[in-house]
Amino acid sequence: MAPKVLISDKLSNAAIQIFKDRGIEVDFRPELGKDKEALAEIIGNYDGLAIRSATKVTAKLLEGAKNLKVIGRAGIGVDNVDKDACSQHGIILMNTPFGNRITTAEHAIAMMFAVARQIPEASASTHAGKWEKSKFMGVELTAKTLGVIGAGNIGSIVCDRAKGLKMKVIAFDPFLSQDAADKMGVEKVELDELLKRADFITLHVPLTDATRNILSRENLEKTKKGVRIVNCARGGLVDEEALADLLKSGHIAGAALDVFAVEPATENVLFNLPNVVCTPHLGASTSEAQENVALQVAEQMSNYLLDGAVENALNLPSMTAEEAKVMGPWVKLAEYLGSFVGQMTDEPIKAINITYDGITSKMNLKALECAVIAGVMKKVNPDVNMVSAPVIAKDRGIQISKTTQDKSGVFDGYIKVTVVTDKRERAVAGTCFADGKPRFIQIKGINVDAEVGPHMLYTTNKDVPGIIGKLGTLLGENKVNLANFTLGRAAQGGEAIAIAYLDAPLPEAAKTALEATGLFHQVKPLEFAVA
Numbered sequence: 070m071a072p073k074v075l076i077s078d079k080l081s082n083a084a085i086q087i088f089k090d091r092g093i094e095v096d097f098r099p100e101l102g103k104d105k106e107a108l109a110e111i112i113g114n115y116d117g118l119a120i121r122s123a124t125k126v127t128a129k130l131l132e133g134a135k136n137l138k139v140i141g142r143a144g145i146g147v148d149n150v151d152k153d154a155c156s157q158h159g160i161i162l163m164n165t166p167f168g169n170r171i172t173t174a175e176h177a178i179a180m181m182f183a184v185a186r187q188i189p190e191a192s193a194s195t196h197a198g199k200w201e202k203s204k205f206m207g208v209e210l211t212a213k214t215l216g217v218i219g220a221g222n223i224g225s226i227v228c229d230r231a232k233g234l235k236m237k238v239i240a241f242d243p244f245l246s247q248d249a250a251d252k253m254g255v256e257k258v259e260l261d262e263l264l265k266r267a268d269f270i271t272l273h274v275p276l277t278d279a280t281r282n283i284l285s286r287e288n289l290e291k292t293k294k295g296v297r298i299v300n301c302a303r304g305g306l307v308d309e310e311a312l313a314d315l316l317k318s319g320h321i322a323g324a325a326l327d328v329f330a331v332e333p334a335t336e337n338v339l340f341n342l343p344n345v346v347c348t349p350h351l352g353a354s355t356s357e358a359q360e361n362v363a364l365q366v367a368e369q370m371s372n373y374l375l376d377g378a379v380e381n382a383l384n385l386p387s388m389t390a391e392e393a394k395v396m397g398p399w400v401k402l403a404e405y406l407g408s409f410v411g412q413m414t415d416e417p418i419k420a421i422n423i424t425y426d427g428i429t430s431k432m433n434l435k436a437l438e439c440a441v442i443a444g445v446m447k448k449v450n451p452d453v454n455m456v457s458a459p460v461i462a463k464d465r466g467i468q469i470s471k472t473t474q475d476k477s478g479v480f481d482g483y484i485k486v487t488v489v490t491d492k493r494e495r496a497v498a499g500t501c502f503a504d505g506k507p508r509f510i511q512i513k514g515i516n517v518d519a520e521v522g523p524h525m526l527y528t529t530n531k532d533v534p535g536i537i538g539k540l541g542t543l544l545g546e547n548k549v550n551l552a553n554f555t556l557g558r559a560a561q562g563g564e565a566i567a568i569a570y571l572d573a574p575l576p577e578a579a580k581t582a583l584e585a586t587g588l589f590h591q592v593k594p595l596e597f598a599v600a
Contacts, residue, residue, distance in 0.1 A: 072138075072374040077101040077108055078121035080143060080363045087367035091375060093117075109133055117370050119143065120150075128154035139163060139373050141366040144353060146303075147383060156384045159457035163369050163382050166222060168362035169353035174226035176352045177271050177301040178234075180325035183346045184297050185210055185269075187323075190344065208268075208322075211235045216267030218283065219302070220245045220255065224273030228255050239263055242274075264291040269299065276303035286311035294320055301327040301352045304334075313338045316345065327352050379436070385456050386435035396432055399484070402499050402507035403437045405521050405597055406486040407444020409497045409509070412595050413527070414448075416490040420468040421445060424498075427482030430473035438471065441486055447598075483510060515557040515566055522552055522570035525595040530588055532558045532565040539588060540567060547579035564590075 073094045076085065080097070088095040096115075101108040102123030112118070112134045119141045120126065126140060128151050140155060142164040155162045183189055186207035194201050215231045217224050220242040228238050238255040241263045250257035260283075263270070270292070274280045284298065284307040298321060300307055309330055315321040316339075323344035329337055332350060339345050353359070372378040377397065378390035388396065407421075423441055425434060436455070443458035453461060462469065476482065485498035498511040499521075509519040512527075519525075526544075530536050537556065544551065553570035575594040583592045 072116040073114060074117035074119060074370060074374070075101075075112070075115040076119045077124045078119070078143075079123075080119060080121070080367075081360055083360065084119075084143075084363035084367040087364065088371060091371040093371055093374060105130065112137065117141065117374055119366055119370060122146065122149055124149065126150040126155070128157075131155065131158045131160065134158065134160070139370055141165075141370040143359075143362040143366040144169065152384055153460075156456055156460045159454040161373065161379065161382050161456055162384050163366065163373070163380065165362040165365040165369070166381055168365045169355075169358035170223045170226060172355045172358035173301055173352040174223050174230060176327060176348075177223075177227050177273070177299055178230050180299050180301060180327065180346055180348070181210065181215075181269055181271065181297070184299065184323040184325040184344060187344055189346050210269075212237070213268040214239060214266055216241070216258075216263040216270040217255070218242070218260070218263065218270065218272045219274035220250075220253065221273065223302075224271075225253060227271060227273060228253055236269075239266060260288070261291060264288055265293060267293060267296060269297050271299040272302045272306050274302055274306065276305045281305050282308050284308060284312070286314075289315050289321065292321065295322045297321070297323040297325070299325045301325075304328040304330040304332060309338055313342060316342050385439065386433055388433055388436050392433055392436075396436065398501040398505040398507060399429060399432060400436060400440045402501055402521075403440035403484055403486075404444040405507055405599075406484060406497050406499050406509075407441040408447055408597055409444075409512075409595065410486055410488040410495050411445040411448040413495055413593060414488050414490060416492055418445065418465070418467055418488055418490055420470065420489040421462070422470045422472070422487040422489065424472045424474065424485040424487075425482075426474050426478070426485070427476035427480065429482040429484055430475070434471060434473070437484065438469065441484075442469065445486075445488065480510065485511070509568065512557070512566055512568070513559075513564075515559050515564070517555045517557040517566070517568060519555045519568045520553045520570055521597055521599060523597055523599045524571040524574045525597065526567075526569045526571055526575050527591070527593045527595055528567045528583070528589050529591040530565055530567075531590075532560075532562050536565070536588055537567065539586060540583070543582045543586070544569075544579060547576055547582060549573070549575060549579050 071092055071094050074088055076097045079099045085095055085097055109130050116136055117139045121143050131154050137160050139161045145164050145166045147164055152162055187205045191205040214237045217228055217240045220240040231238050232254055239258045240255045241258055241260045245257055247257060286308050289311050325346040327348045328350055369380045372390055376390050376393055378393045379385055379388045439455040439459055442462050443453055443455045446453045446458045446461050480500045483498050483500040487494055487496040499507055499509045501507050507521050509517055550572040551569050552572055556567050558565040580592055583589055
């Protein structure tokens with residue numbers, strides 16, 4: 070059955086056509102973005118939801134979204150989506166962070182010009198029939214120092230454009246390496262130095278606990294007298310009360326803001342102050358940007374629903390379509406390994422340790438980790454998936470650790486999962502063969518070669534003659550057919566294991582018969598979600 074996507078905000082016809090061309094059923098209902106009751110009534114019918122800013126995706130709405138797998142936000146901001154609720158419900162949240170970066174960067178540059186030359190006030194004065202040429206004395210940008218807070222996707226473009234204007238560019242960004250700064254042609258500085266030296270300051274960071282009020286009253290007071298502040302990133306990065314006070318005092322010469330702490334901003338302490346330029350969150354408001362993000366979100370959602378590719382996800386590691394093709398079997402293996410130890414473990418789990426060997430150590434480890442955790446957690450929550458599993462594990466206080474190592478055996482790569490409880494550790498390792506089929510290759514330190522099937526049986530016993538014959542006889546008597554079977558032992562006469570791939574679930578009568586022999590230490594039916 071083809072996936073179904075609901076578009077509850079305005080999106081371009083070209084984006085809608087992308088879904089259709091990919092074979093996805095799509096309903097275009099932009100009126101639902103402002104009708105939460107109507108949206109809640111039908112959201113359970115869809116695999117995907119494409120939105121802009123009007124649709125509010127709340128925890129309550131998601132309670133009825135039983136089939137929803139992905140939400141795509143055409144744009145970068147996801148303030149209108151409850152990200153934690155998405156993760157708890159196992160729903161991937163995607164945005165399109167690159168579609169409007171040029172547009173937003175250009176708006177920041179335009180706002181810098183506007184506040185430097187007092188263009189809006191001069192325009193309003195001239196429209197009013199005044200000719201106040203001497204009133205609007207501006208400053209040049211050439212040779213001025215621009216302080217860029219955040220040199221990422223948008224900030225880096227602003228740096229490039231400012232250099233073209235012959236400005237001296239300094240940047241504060243904890244994640245900016247010296248090599249990257251050198252390539253960009255900017256000077257990497259600490260925040261206090263930027264505040265002290267910059268003639269203009271522009272912000273290009275997300276709103277997080279670390280960046281909230283990054284231009285606090287204290288930091289604004291550290292700025293160079295006559296500085297001009299530009300914020301086209303997020304409201305809440307600047308203390309608006311403090312900014313207003315310092316504008317009135319003359320310490321700050323001007324400010325240009327496209328974003329505000331409370332939006333829509335129908336009133337604000339900064340409104341109507343001299344040399345304050347305000348626009349209504351227009352950073353991404355060009356026809357080119359709106360088309361770009363719409364096309365991007367349609368492609369990303371289609372790629373996920375059809376191919377499993379995860380791009381620009383905010384609550385799951387991204388994995389390109391190319392990565393998905395290569396890693397698909399390994400992701401399934403990781404989930405099988407987690408599922409095996411999860412089904413084998415009855416005590417509360419304290420920790421999950423994962424070893425990545427050989428080629429797996431160079432893969433997208435976060436995606437593999439999420440798959441392992443999902444497999445482990447399925448025993449306690451069958452509805453868990455790669456998105457929700459890490460949240461559940463964290464809530465339960467389970468510690469996750471990983472180890473990477475170069476090829477250490479006959480296989481090009483393998484994954485080993487160890488679950489730790491108060492009573493024991495239980496480990497299983499697996500690999501993927503050239504045919505893409507996952508195999509268990511080691512259980513409890515004992516080498517095996519077991520193909521993974523939907524229905525499996527795991528047994529342990531002392532290594533003595535006759536056990537395997539008894540196992541086969543009892544399974545036959547209970548009409549259990551074996552598709553595949555493998556044995557292993559630690560040492561002659563020591564512990565031995567058998568793992569069988571069955572055509573159907575093990576009947577309870579067969580389990581009882583095996584246990585009644587007294588020959589088996591453990592008889593464990595296993596179930597795997599094998600496509």
